Amino acid sequence: MHNPNFVIGRERQLRNLINHLGKNDIAIAACVGVDPDIYHPEQGLPNELALARCAGCPARLACLALALRTEDPEARAGWYGGLGPADRDNVAAHLRLDTPEPPPPDRALEAARLRTAGWTVNTIATHLGCSRRTVQRYLRAAA
Known part of the structure; x- marks a missing residue:
């Protein structure tokens, strides 16, 4: 049963x-x-x-x-x-309920981390799936 x-x-x-x-x-x-x-x-x-x-x-x-x-x-x-x-x-x-999913990364922090690692704004935009302007906003927000 x-x-x-x-x-x-x-x-x-x-x-x-x-x-x-x-x-x-x-x-x-x-x-x-x-x-x-x-x-x-x-x-x-x-x-x-x-x-x-x-x-x-x-x-x-x-x-x-x-x-x-x-x-x-x-x-x-x-x-x-x-x-x-x-x-x-x-x-x-x-x-797989007892394995919590990791929280998504903060996109502004991710953009800043990638920029510090030497990535270009264009490459970051492609990676994050957003526009260059959005990446620039992320970078300003993370500063």
Whole structure:
């Protein structure tokens, strides 16, 4: 029942939910009104009824997205979307969620760095995909 394979082929939809989860996505969950402690047992799995509820839930992917979006990867607990902590670790690794993307470089600082390295304004403009005038503005801003 707690097989993470239901995510295969739905990675794009899951990423979209992780980034743009709405209240209505979870409002239709099959577990609405159920004691949340059922999905957070002290040991082992939730009861079979709880996991069966997850398997047929229309909000299963949204529930998983909510967990992946909000929980600390080092302290995963409970069952979300029918998946336990180890399964969510596998899904997060598959989606490369635990590897943060580096922030894009500040374009003005990048232009200044390249200019200091001896690049011409034309070459910087081509590299950054902008006009010469924009590079000149970047260089003034970074000065």
